[in-house]
Amino acid sequence: xxxxxxxxxxxxxALFASANAQAADTIALVVSTLNNPFFVTLKNGAESKAKAxxxxxxxxxxxxxxxxxxxxxxxxxxxxxxxxxxxxxxSDAVRSAxxxxxxxxIPVVTLxxxxxxxxxxxHIASDNVAGxxxxxxxxxxxxxxxxxxxxxxxxxxASAARDRGKGxxxxxDKASGLKVVASQPADFxxxxxxxVMENILQAQQKIDVVFxxxxxxxxxxxxxxxxxxxxxxxxxxxxxxEGVAAVNAGALAATVAQQAGLIxxxxxxxxxxxxxxxxxxxxxxxxxxxxxx
Numbered sequence: 387x388x389x390x391x392x393x394x395x396x397x398x399x400a401l402f403a404s405a406n407a408q409a410a411d412t413i414a415l416v417v418s419t420l421n422n423p424f425f426v427t428l429k430n431g432a433e434s435k436a437k438a439x440x441x442x443x444x445x446x447x448x449x450x451x452x453x454x455x456x457x458x459x460x461x462x463x464x465x466x467x468x469x470x471x472x473x474x475x476x477s478d479a480v481r482s483a484x485x486x487x488x489x490x491x492i493p494v495v496t497l498x499x500x501x502x503x504x505x506x507x508x509h510i511a512s513d514n515v516a517g518x519x520x521x522x523x524x525x526x527x528x529x530x531x532x533x534x535x536x537x538x539x540x541x542x543x544a545s546a547a548r549d550r551g552k553g554x555x556x557x558x559d560k561a562s563g564l565k566v567v568a569s570q571p572a573d574f575x576x577x578x579x580x581x582v583m584e585n586i587l588q589a590q591q592k593i594d595v596v597f598x599x600x601x602x603x604x605x606x607x608x609x610x611x612x613x614x615x616x617x618x619x620x621x622x623x624x625x626x627x628e629g630v631a632a633v634n635a636g637a638l639a640a641t642v643a644q645q646a647g648l649i650x651x652x653x654x655x656x657x658x659x660x661x662x663x664x665x666x667x668x669x670x671x672x673x674x675x676x677x678x679x
Contacts, residue, residue, distance in 0.1 A: 398401055412442040413657050414462035415471040415650075416455060416483070418499070420447040422574065422602060423626045424646045425473060428497065431650030432471065439658050443474035450541070450573075452479035462488045463490045469657045473497045476543040480504075492658050497653045498646075500545040508666045510652045512544050517642045517674045518553020521597050521621050524640055524676065525558060528619065532563035535596035536586055538579050538607055539571040540599035547574070550599045550623060567593065572603045579606030587614050596620045601629030609636050625677055633677050648672050 415432050416424050429445055436443035444462060448455035455475050462470060463486055470487045476481035477500050484504025487494050493507045500509050525535060527550075535558060540547030558564050568586045572579035579598060587593070587610060596611070596618055598604035604622030611618045622629050625643020632638040649672050659666050 403678050405641045410440055410442050411468040411661065412444055412465070413469045413471060413474075413654070413661075414444045414446065414465075414467040415497075415653075416448060416458045416462065417473045418455070418475040419450045420601075420605060421449070422643070423668045424600070424602075424624045425498075427613040427626065427646035428473065428650040431647030432654050433650075434647075435651040435654040436540035439654060441654065441658070443654070448475050448550050450475050452476050455480065456483045456486070457485050458522070463487055463492060467488075467492060468661055469493045469495065471495050471497055471653045471657060472501070473496065474499045474501055476541065477502045477545040477548075478543050482590050493657075495653055495656050495660065496603050497649055498546060498644075502545075507660050508668060508670065510649055510656060511546075512674050513554040513651070513671045515556075517623060517644070518550040518555075519557050520553075520584060520642050520674065520676055521550070521623060522554040522557025522639075524621060524678075525554075525595050526561050526564065528639070529564065529594050530559045533595045534565055534567045534590065534592045536583075536590070536593050536596045536607075537566055537569040538582060538598040539569060540574045540603070541572050542573075544574070547571075547599050554597060564617075572598075572606070574600045574602055576606035578609045579603035581606075583607040583610035584614075587611065587616065593618050595639070600624045601632075601666045604629065604641065605632060605637055608632070612637075622660070625675070630677055633679055636679060640676060643675050643677045645672055645674075 423593045446458040483504030572582045601622040601624040619639035622641040
């Protein structure tokens with residue numbers, strides 16, 4: 387009898403757990419790309435917080451393709467998720483996706499990159515303009531206001547690229563002895579940055595420092611510089627594990643460190659508040675810090 391009761395209890399517990407899992411609200415996270423360690427960390431932070439708060443989190447990868455992003459959002463809209471967290475591939479292109487969720491009355495929270503259209507309940511991100519200023523000031527200090535600078539820009543149309551570049555130029559353009567000799571996009575991609583940097587190295591005989599809008603591009607640029615035999619310091623942005631390790635190893639001069647996991651966590655915390663009808667700020671900044679050796 388004891389064994390029968392135990393078996394019945396186990397079966398009932400499993401049924402209860404299954405019902406609870408099905409009853410848990412599902413929120414979606416549509417990420418620009420999971421082929422970038424920064425966004426993998428962001429996803430991990432969101433998953434951890436969702437689990438802690440009792441939500442199911444559905445994650446979809448847009449592979450840096452706005453069309454794929456729209457298809458992903460339409461897919462989760464059809465699944466009737468409770469809320470959409472989206473890290474846009476492009477701040478302009480994401481408008482259609484946000485409006486698709488708006489039409490379905492699904493609240494939207496943007497992470498890291500903003501949306502230039504549609505109704506968004508809240509935006510969670512680092513202050514990218516402030517981070518760009520931090521990088522710019524570091525470059526000015528490193529070169530003592532004199533020298534030739536290369537800027538590797540992120541994905542055109544992404545708010546993070548625009549804002550980081552804006553903050554950077556607010557500082558370096560005021561230093562009369564500094565000249566930005568090349569400023570080219572490499573789409574936040576390591577391989578593209580390597581190729582772009584190779585071309586810039588051939589075209590520019592004098593380069594004193596490189597600023598890249600993210601660590602992936604910084605690492606690509608550093609590899610190209612190493613292969614050329616020249617010694618040029620590179621400053622990155624994001625503070626990925628690999629980026630920080632490269633700083634500690636001397637391969638990068640510095641990185642402006644975002645807290646990707648915290649952005650994901652705060653995104654889910656904000657989603658929870660929105661779903662409970664609580665008031666949330668239009669923008670929640672996440673602290674940045676400079677990492678040097």
